[in-house]
Amino acid sequence: MSETIYDVIIIGGGPAGLTAGLYTSRAKLKTLLLERMIMGGQVMTTTKVENYPGFPGGIDGPELMMKFQEHCQEFGLEVVTGEAEGLVDNGDYKSLTVDGKEIKTRSVIITTGAEPSKLGIDGEASLVGRGVSYCATCDGAFFRDVEVAIIGGGDTAAEEALFLTRFASKVYLIHRRDELRATKILQDRIASNEKIEVLWDTVVEKANGDNSGLTSVTLKNLKSGESSELPLAGMFIAIGVTPKAHFLAEILELDADGYILTDAECRTSMPGVFAAGDVRKKILKQIATAVGDGAVAAIMAEKYLDGFVE
Ligand SMILES: Cc1cc2nc3c(=O)[nH]c(=O)nc-3n(C[C@H](O)[C@H](O)[C@H](O)COP(=O)(O)OP(=O)(O)OC[C@H]3O[C@@H](n4cnc5c(N)ncnc54)[C@H](O)[C@@H]3O)c2cc1C
Incomplete structure (x- = not known):
């Protein structure tokens, strides 16, 4: 695994990460999605989702996330269990530390989400x-x-x-x-x-x-x-939410609450590194917005790899 250089590594297997993975694997980019626990993110802890479009009457959270995963499998998204612990920019490629090992990639999409206190x-x-x-x-x-x-x-x-x-x-x-x-x-x-x-x-x-x-x-x-x-x-x-970006504190620009700062195109302070979903500072943290972010981040990663954006 360590000699491969991925086009994109996505950190986090919630709605934002799986959407990004769907787009990048469908675009034939060599993609790896890392998830430290179970796939599906926060939605796995909710019994009924009533406000995600396309499911009149609502859908169970785990069932919805199973559909996301099945959809990604159609395009061959590679998924491994592992926790990202560090990120270094080496110019041509980035090194990600995952469970103590180094993985190389040309771009990164961070979709590590958040956790309510x-x-x-x-x-x-x-x-x-x-x-x-x-x-x-x-x-x-x-x-x-x-x-x-x-x-x-x-x-x-x-x-x-x-x-x-x-x-x-x-x-x-x-x-x-x-x-x-x-x-x-x-x-x-x-x-x-x-x-x-x-x-x-x-x-x-x-x-x-x-x-x-x-x-x-x-x-x-x-x-x-x-x-x-x-x-x-x-x-x-409603006593607070912890964004899962602590391992990036010295590496990317975060706000005072620990959310990753991005522009509207999900670009972080490091070129080639994008953030999507609940981990980035934004007004509404929902499945629909995580999905929207995941799609934007994936397209931006593709443009970055093609040299169209910095
Ligand atoms: C109880 C509950 C009910 C909800 N109900 C609804 C609802 O009905 N409708 C709605 O629209 N929204 C709902 N939400 C909000 C919605 O779940 C989130 O907005 C959405 O899941 C955010 O998606 P995400 O992909 O950004 O992050 P997350 O879903 O948080 O996924 C992030 C993933 O990244 C993984 N991860 C974190 N750090 C690392 C690391 N270092 N390395 C590898 N993996 C890592 C986590 O394990 C997690 O699986 C609910 C949230 C909760 C808690």
Whole structure:
């Protein structure tokens, strides 16, 4: 493997990486896709995707990603299990360190995605997809006329709380401090929205459920020390997202939150290296936008290899 020089190495087997792989392998570029865990990325953890076009009625996340993989196989995309740990630009080619070994390539597409931060409480993991969610844009519409909570105090939590009022009968915004970090305009909208009740100085200690899914959460007030139980059908956790670009911190330009900075054509600060999907700084992190990015990055890699762009 070490003597081969690939045209393109794609790091990450989620929707962005698989789309990039579909385009580059169909364009007959010698492509290798690396995935450190299971193929499919974050979509593998969601039971139903209702907002990806082409699937009226929705589709299971793993089933959708299986279709992506089958489609790539039609064009012979080479896939290996491995974790990328480093990247060096040698001029004519780049060296990628994968599980301690060097692989050579003329261009790289980074599609390593991101991971929502977890509360780390009892019941959280077992109720994901059954009442516990990390994405109101994705799952909010499943919670019509029921009571839900959003955990967090930043802009994302505030925006998602407001979004959830379109569906839920009541939205609790649960925050461990006595003021929100969200911008003033969002704070004002939260305060004036009759469907939202903010529970200040409060943390969630446990997610409780039965066979049907989440039924309640156990809360603790940090000032009084009192515990209580709040019946809920849904809990949305918005306490941060970690982009998977830490191994590139000294190599590419990242923003303060660790997202890879690119231009609109998915070009990073290193020539011949492109970033697509949730790992790059952008406004909307969804499957549809990851797919769009993957296609753009693939075409840009092709243009770079042909000498049409720097
Ligand atoms: C619970 C949940 C539900 C969601 N529901 C929806 C929905 O209904 N609709 C929607 O549009 N979006 C949804 N999303 C968002 C959507 O999943 C993401 O926007 C999308 O998966 C981003 O794709 P990606 O390819 O950029 O990254 P990811 O899906 O994160 O894939 C990145 C891949 O890269 C791999 N990787 C990371 N680092 C390395 C490395 N160093 N070396 C090798 N491999 C590496 C990871 O293991 C992962 O497989 C949901 C997200 C979550 C968490």
